[in-house]
Amino acid sequence: xxxxxxxxxxxxxxxxxxxxxxxxxxxxxxxxxxxxxxxxxxxxxxxxxxxxxxxxxxxxxxxxxxxxxxxxxxxxxxxxxxxxxxxxxxxxxxxxxxxxxxxxxxxxxxxxxxxxxxxxxxxxxxxxxxxxxxxxxxxxxxxxxxxxxxxxxxxxxxxxxxxxxxxxxxxxxxxxxxxxxxxxxxxxxxxxxxxxxxxxxxxxxxxxxxxxxxxxxxxxxxxxxxxxxxxxxxxxxxxxxxxxxxxxxxxxxxxxxxxxxxxxxxxxxxxxxxxxxxxxxxxxxxxxxxxxxxxxxxxxxxxxxxxxxxxxxxxxxxxxxxxxxxxxxxxxxxx
Amino acid sequence: xxxxxxxxxxxxxxxxxxxxxxxxxxxxxxxxxxxxxxxxxxxxxxxxxxxxxxxxxxxxxxxxxxxxxxxxxxxxxxxxxxxxxxxxxxxxxxxxxxxxxxxxxxxxxxxxxxxxxxxxxxxxxxxxxxxxxxxxxxxxxxxxxxxxxxxxxxxxxxxxxxxxxxxxxxxxxxxxxxxxxxxxxxxxxxxxxxxxxxxxxxxxxxxxxxxxxxxxxxxxxxxxxxxxxxxxxxxxxxxxxxxxxxxxxxxxxxxxxxxxxxxxxxxxxxxxxxxxxxxxxxxxxxxxxxxxxxxxxxxxxxxxxxxxxxxxxxxxxxxxxxxxxxxxxxxxxxxxxxxxxxxxxxxxxxxxxxxxxxxxxxxxxxxxxxxxxxxxxxxxxxx
Numbered sequence: 001x002x003x004x005x006x007x008x009x010x011x012x013x014x015x016x017x018x019x020x021x022x023x024x025x026x027x028x029x030x031x032x033x034x035x036x037x038x039x040x041x042x043x044x045x046x047x048x049x050x051x052x053x054x055x056x057x058x059x060x061x062x063x064x065x066x067x068x069x070x071x072x073x074x075x076x077x078x079x080x081x082x083x084x085x086x087x088x089x090x091x092x093x094x095x096x097x098x099x100x101x102x103x104x105x106x107x108x109x110x111x112x113x114x115x116x117x118x119x120x121x122x123x124x125x126x127x128x129x130x131x132x133x134x135x136x137x138x139x140x141x142x143x144x145x146x147x148x149x150x151x152x153x154x155x156x157x158x159x160x161x162x163x164x165x166x167x168x169x170x171x172x173x174x175x176x177x178x179x180x181x182x183x184x185x186x187x188x189x190x191x192x193x194x195x196x197x198x199x200x201x202x203x204x205x206x207x208x209x210x211x212x213x214x215x216x217x218x219x220x221x222x223x224x225x226x227x228x229x230x231x232x233x234x235x236x237x238x239x240x241x242x243x244x245x246x247x248x249x250x251x252x253x254x255x256x257x258x259x260x261x262x263x264x265x266x267x268x269x270x271x272x273x274x275x276x277x278x279x280x281x282x283x284x285x286x287x288x289x290x291x292x293x294x295x296x297x298x299x300x301x302x303x304x305x306x307x308x309x310x311x312x313x314x315x316x317x318x319x320x321x322x323x324x325x326x327x328x329x330x331x332x333x334x335x
Numbered sequence: 336x337x338x339x340x341x342x343x344x345x346x347x348x349x350x351x352x353x354x355x356x357x358x359x360x361x362x363x364x365x366x367x368x369x370x371x372x373x374x375x376x377x378x379x380x381x382x383x384x385x386x387x388x389x390x391x392x393x394x395x396x397x398x399x400x401x402x403x404x405x406x407x408x409x410x411x412x413x414x415x416x417x418x419x420x421x422x423x424x425x426x427x428x429x430x431x432x433x434x435x436x437x438x439x440x441x442x443x444x445x446x447x448x449x450x451x452x453x454x455x456x457x458x459x460x461x462x463x464x465x466x467x468x469x470x471x472x473x474x475x476x477x478x479x480x481x482x483x484x485x486x487x488x489x490x491x492x493x494x495x496x497x498x499x500x501x502x503x504x505x506x507x508x509x510x511x512x513x514x515x516x517x518x519x520x521x522x523x524x525x526x527x528x529x530x531x532x533x534x535x536x537x538x539x540x541x542x543x544x545x546x547x548x549x550x551x552x553x554x555x556x557x558x559x560x561x562x563x564x565x566x567x568x569x570x571x572x573x574x575x576x577x578x579x580x581x582x583x584x585x586x587x588x589x590x591x592x593x594x595x596x597x598x599x600x601x602x603x604x605x606x607x608x609x610x611x612x613x614x615x616x617x618x619x620x621x622x623x624x625x626x627x628x629x630x631x632x633x634x635x636x637x638x639x640x641x642x643x644x645x646x647x648x649x650x651x652x653x654x655x656x657x658x659x660x661x662x663x664x665x666x667x668x669x670x671x672x673x674x675x676x677x678x679x680x681x682x683x684x685x686x687x688x689x690x691x692x693x694x695x696x697x698x699x700x701x702x703x704x705x706x707x708x709x710x711x712x713x714x715x716x717x718x
Contacts, residue, residue, distance in 0.1 A: 060612070063616050065612050065615060065616060092618075093618040096616060096617065096618040097617070097618065099616075100616055100617070101612065101613065101616045103609040103612070103613065104609075105609060108608055108609045108610070109608075109609035109610050109612075109613060110610055111610040111628055111632075112367065113366075113367045113631050113632065115364070115366075119610075122613075122614060122617060122619070122627075123617035123618075126614065126617050126618055126619045126620075126623060127617065127618055154364045155364045156364065156365065156366065156367070159364070169613075172613060172617075173613075175617075176617065
């Protein structure tokens with residue numbers, strides 16, 4: 001289990017802000033600002049945070065679908081690490097099959113002009129993996145792997161429900177037999193009942209195909225269900241990362257505590273007893289983040305030091321990294 | 336258009352689908368084009384428009400056969416003859432008979448010295464189907480002298496012009512130039528416009544800026560003076576066919592801008608779509624993304640814009656020829672025909688010359704009907 005698959009070091013993505021007739025750069029949106037983590041083989045790492053914190057940007061940077069500004073992304077293929085950031089287009093094309101993506105909006109991620117069969121076959125065709133009858137066979141087995149029927153390959157996406165479309169998206173991601181799948185809010189657009197089905201499917205496929213997931217989500221319930229470890233993000237940085245169970249029971253960062261308190265609990269009596277932490281103010285602009293700890297303007301435990309010095313992500317207890325000056329002192333409520 | 340009826344669909348499926356409800360399967364496996372067609376045919380106006388267009392195009396294409404005369408047959412004795420009346424009632428015999436025309440009696444006006452025509456009821460000529468008249472070589476292949484309709488007498492249903500040529504026949508022949516110049520011109524515009532539009536939207540950056548500024552420059556010129564100066568630059572010695580192609584090139588060189596803009600917009604909106612991301616994540620090349628995802632999405636848009644811009648081209652040709660800078664006689668087009676109607680005195684005395692503006696109006700309206708319906712049908716997934 002302790003064999004790394006992906007090592008991300010100081011990943012940074014700044015989107016330049018351009019202005020004027022003669023375009024000049026006047027600043028940058030720091031969507032992702034120094035993110036590091038390691039993903040083990042067979043593991044599911046959750047990335048959570050509110051919208052605009054850079055989760056999706058990380059996902060796209062990992063696959064180099066958008067160019068990261070700096071940092072390194074080491075992917076282990078057959079035990080050897082290679083840095084995606086150093087690769088030229090030809091080398092990149094060779095490792096692309098190792099990592100695939102599942103998207104949030106199952107409507108937008110399938111081309112409505114193509115049949116489902118063509119959509120699933122696309123990665124195989126693009127990489128010249130197979131053709132003809134063999135291709136047909138592969139598509140059918142992929143459809144069956146995600147719980148669709150063989151005859152569905154001739155139909156168009158508009159004939160499917162949201163959950164079924166997401167299954168098609170998953171089948172497409174599986175086509176090249178990747179070891180890593182970046183799932184960008186794969187169930188956020190689905191009904192709750194369908195969410196569970198898709199999550200169970202993803203769990204089954206993980207053991208069946210030996211996959212690792214980077215699972216991006218804003219729904220804590222979903223993350224708790226599927227992830228081994230969770231990284232909580234705020235304004236382009238990871239503020240806390242740890243084993244899911246631990247993190248939910250004993251959050252060590254005030255932001256994690258606030259996030260957990262916002263997630264509803266199924267039992268209404270339990271729900272009434274809980275204290276809800278209301279965060280005041282809006283998320284600051286990532287183009288102009290606050291000084292010191294980025295969370296300090298909204299943090300109810302903030303001290304003078306928080307606005308002056310930026311806390312580093314350090315190990316607060318075994319396997320649990322926190323970026324807070326008072327990580328060991330605060331007694332925070334979990335769920 | 337396959338798979339349109341459920342019966343044939345069921346036959347095409349293999350055994351594993353026999354259990355499937357054929358109706359439901361049929362709907363799900365309708366392609367984008369089939370969905371668009373389903374919506375399009377619901378619009379009555381569009382069907383009427385398309386019918387008119389098909390009729391006019393075939394009338395023009397086979398004008399040799401459909402027109403009673405050839406477009407260059409002149410008769411100096413029958414100049415400016417008003418539209419002939421076709422009679423079915425024989426006043427002398429007092430009974431109904433097969434349609435016929437009377438002969439012409441010309442008298443010279445003493446003041447204007449112009450001929451004026453009245454019917455000579457002593458001579459009757461039956462109107463015949465499959466009439467043997469002027470001989471022709473249709474499309475350079477079929478030689479014949481057979482005309483759908485005609486008569487041995489004066490059979491000018493839209494009158495004649497100043498050289499005694501049958502206007503109706505000339506309208507049919509003129510349609511060849513006027514109707515095809517729109518198609519050829521738009522085809523060239525599409526080539527240029529979609530190529531530059533896709534390039535501009537996909538590549539972005541300085542290239543995008545450059546192309547957009549060129550389009551703005553082109554659209555900032557007043558159209559008619561620009562056409563005129565370009566058309567005036569055509570060598571006088573060129574043959575009719577050369578002029579024809581030069582005019583289409585001029586019209587399309589100035590008309591691609593709007594199309595390129597719209598294609599660019601479409602490409603911009605699909606360039607970052609998730610399914611394009613997925614293709615790129617699989618390692619697809621730019622070429623693959625453009626040809627498999629971006630171009631097909633823009634394609635429906637392109638067809639609509641093309642349909643809507645053909646009338647503009649037709650009007651453009653008509654305007655140029657009307658001003659005497661387009662198609663040159665003896666070749667004819669609707670603009671050339673309208674040229675005769677430039678002077679007010681001519682219009683006053685011979686108002687039937689204005690009939691040649693009628694097909695222009697009909698074609699432009701028909702194209703707009705079709706284009707509008709296509710636009711509404713282009714997004715079959717919305718309700």
